Each structure stands twice: as C-alpha cells, then as structure tokens.
Amino acid sequence: MLDDLALFVCIVEAGSLSAAAKKMALPPATLTRRLQKLEQQLGCRLLNRSARRMQVSSEGQQYYEQCRPLLQALQQATQALDATQHSVSGLVRVLAPINLANGIFRSCWASFMQKYPEVRLELKLSNLQEDLIASGADLALRAGEQQDSSFNQRRLGEVHWVTVAAVAYLQRSGAPLTPDDLHQHQLILAEPMTGWVFVHKTSGEECIVQGQARFRVNEMALAVHMAKEGVGILSCPVTVCCEELASGALQEVLPQWQADSRAVYAVWPQQRYLPARVRALLEHLLAFAAQEPLLNGAEGLNQ
Template sequence: MERDINLNRLAVFVALVQAGSFTAAAEQLGMTKAMVSQHVARLEQELGVTLLVRSTRRMSLTEAGAAFHADCVRILAETEAAIERVSENRDAPRGTLRLTASLDYGTAVVAPALASYMLTYPQVQVDLVLSDHLSDLIAERFDLAIRGGSLRDSTLRATRLSGFRQLVVASPSYVARAGTPKRPEDLATFAWVAMSALSSPLTWTFTHAKGGRTTVRVRAVAQANNASAVRALVLASAGAAILPDYLVEDDVRAGRLKVLLPTYRLPEGGIHAVYPGQRPPAKVRAFIDHLAASIAAG
C-alpha cells in the first residue's frame, strides 16, 4: 500500500537523532520544539510505525527507528551529492557534450573548434553527429545543434554565431568553356549543380552593389543533397553552383574555383547555436562562446 510521506520530515528526524533532544534539534533547525515534535509524530503516523520512545528525561530509537534512521542518513547524503553534481554541471563544463551539425559546416568549422575546446575543458567528452537531417534535439537527446539558415522550431533557444555569404562559383576550366557571366541572367545558359536540400534550389535573387534586384531561374544538369558533394562536382568542372563562403574560400584563394558575378550579392545565411531549455549547462554555454570566438578569429 502506497503512503503519502512528506520527505522534509526525514531531515527533521535525522537532525533530532543527531542533536539528541527536541530542544537541541529545534535550535539547530530554527524551529520551535513543538514543531519538531509535530513533524516526528506525523512522520510516525505516515509510516505507521513508532520511531522513538520518549520519556521526560530521554528519548531512544526503536529497532524500526534505528533502521529507518540509517536509511534516512544515506538518502539525505545521496540527495546532497546529487545536488552538488547538478551544481557542478551548472558552474563548470564537464560530462558529455552531444551535438549535431550539418556535414559541411560540421567538418569545416565545428570539428576543429571542438578539438581546441576539449583541450581547454578536459573534463568534457564530445559526441558529434554530422547530418543534414534536421534533428529533434529533445527526442534524440542532443545538448546542442549548430544550424544554418532560418530557424523553424520556436520552442528552442538560439544564439546567432555568425553569418556567411553565398557565392556563385565555378572551376577555371568550366569558365573557359562557358564564358564569364556579366549579369545574373547569363547564368540561365550555364550548366548548374543544384543543392537539392534547399527549398528552392533553382531560383535565386541577386542584388547589385548599386541597387536593383534580379531573380534568375537556372538549369540543373546535376544535383546533390549535400554542399560538400556539390563542391566536389563543381571542382570537377561539372558546372557552376552557389555555395557558402566557408566551404569554398580556400578553393578560391588557391585558384581551384572562381567567384562569378562579384558585384552582385545573394541573401546572407546565418549560423546559430540552438539548444533546448532556458538554462543550458556550463558545457553548452562554454562551447557556444568558444565556437563564436573561433569563428571570429577565423
């Protein structure tokens, strides 16, 4: 049969046994002697057993009371330890940081930042899951997600880490074959490698540096559901594509890719750290700060 036990009375009972008298326990707990006596009497009533034998001069534990006291001491000690562990997780990064990011951004930016983060916080272990699938953070037990683009789940908290430019790129050999576009409309004749994971991979709106907007629909000869795969196809001269700057800036510097239409801009994307709950643990807060600093140092 289940009993409705007020667990606060356990602490009063343990304090009474430790103090040795109702008067001393009352002083220790900041209660009246009558309140201490009432708590113990109600605890006995809730348990259905006698815990203490009282006389005018002394009190002693019954056999059941002695066994129950030992259990209460253990329970309170474990509770205190659990509270201390939670406080440690709140105040100092420790434990396992489970996070997810897209394949391309996770490889190019998040993984290197995690390596230096682990050197700074050696008490944190890392579980990084790279996927272009939009994970359910709560159901899949992620502490954190690094996401690009627009945010869809309003129940999650988000911190903006940075933005990125979207660039039209092609290999020098493809440009030699297709020519250099002067206006966005010229892209309509280009072979296009599309990012199929986007909601509208073939329609793009460009803004000129001097103002004015132009919307163009391109013709796909190939598509892939991952930006790294699109990049590989473009490097192999399959056609032109729009890719994030963080993925192609090394290729552009090395001359493996060329930026087309440099006087035009596409809408910038945002990179966000997304997490459940109003108060993320220290390991999450520390990594968000660390990643933001790593991106800024760039």
C-alpha cells in the same frame, strides 16, 4: 516526505528537538509540527517525548536505521551529480551540418578539446535537420533563422554565399551577366538548397533562380570540387570555397548580385539546464566565431 525524513534523522542524531531546530534553522514549533505530520503519515509514534526528555521509540529506531543509509546514498548521489554538472568533463553530443562542422568550424573542435582534456566530444553531422531532443544531443549548430520557441539560441555569425565557376567553364560557356542568364548555363546544386535567391547590391532588386541542375549532390565540398572541374556554375557559402577563390581555381560570377546570406546559430532545449561542459563548448564556439572574419560580414577574400 523526503524533507521530513531528513528532519527526523537530524532530530535523532542531535539528541533533542531544540538542538535539531537550531541545527536546521527552524522554529521549534515548526519542527514539532512536521514531526507530528510524519508520525501521522506512518501511523506510529517515532519519538517518546516529555517536557524534559526525548527517547526514540522501537519503531522510530527501526525507521532511523533503515532510512539513514538511504539518505546518505541520496546525498552522495546529489554531490556526485553536482560535481558533474559543474565540472568541465564528460561527454558532449553535438548535431551540425556537414559543411559547417567540417568547414569553417573544423579547427574549433580541436582547440576546444585541447583546452578541456577531460571532455569527450561526439559530433553527428548531417545536412538534414534532425530532432535535437530525440537524438539526445546537448547542442546543435543550425543555419538560417530559427523559429522554434522551444529552443534557446545564440547567434554565432552570418555566412555569405557567392556564385562561382572555373575559368575553363567561363571560357567555354561565357560568364552570365544577370541571374536570369543562369537558366542558359550548366548548374551545380548542393542540397538542401534547391533554388538560388539573388539581391542586387545597389538597386535591391531580387531575382529567384530555379534552374535545372546538371549535377546535384547533398554535400557541399563535392559540389565545390565539381565546379573546379568545370562542370558548371555553383552558388555556395564563401566559407567552403575561399581557398579555391584565393588560388584562382574558381572565380566569382555575378559580383554585383548578392547570392544569399544565412545566419548561424547554436541552439539547445529550453528546459535543459546546461552542464558546465556544454556551456564551455557554447562559450568556445562564440569566442571562435567572433574572431572568424567569414562569420562576421566578410563576403569575399578582400573584405
């Protein structure tokens, strides 16, 4: 009915059915049929018309005067929304794991906001996987394979894990030679990882370690700090301990065993159209990740 209302307003302002049909690129017969349908729905005659003349009825004039401002307001609202959708400005809400957002992607947020000064960015960081739709977020960073088909996804890269310990701890307790040896060591566990999976880089042998943690925490940076202090052995993403490995504060143990690797994705709801500001962030994340060695197969410092 909204389209027919716009058609009626166009007829009144054009001054004739033929002029309105030409303006709206409709066959005159189609325009007449839709006008008659609108009159039937309203139960009154909007136009008095003959072969030579068309005149707006009193009911039609009243209807036109009431509806024209509504159509103008709707048109303005639509134009404003269209401008918002296609302008890289406004608020973008993102969910992300703490160690990813405040680690490997830390500089990405600043460079994005510098590139798009009209954008406001709101990050909600948690190691728990929150409901993307219920939170009202536009985009989320997630680690691990994504099985939910209700989300669109783009792969940003892959993070390798490494098993590390401080020199002081290794001098005191010795270095493990196999993953099974970890059961005899002090372990540091960072949630949500509660067990470690190792694959031998040459033979492909797999070993799962479910050791008792001496120290357990739900934040990776603190786990890395405790490993530096010699509390125990830690398995963690190389992205959060690369500086400590470079400085020698931590050393890799079990170098012949790959601790783990997890893909990193950007995800967003399938049914949600991506506004320009969200698409700009997605493209910025993809470009950033493509240039980051630690997201593209680098397992250690010399790769």
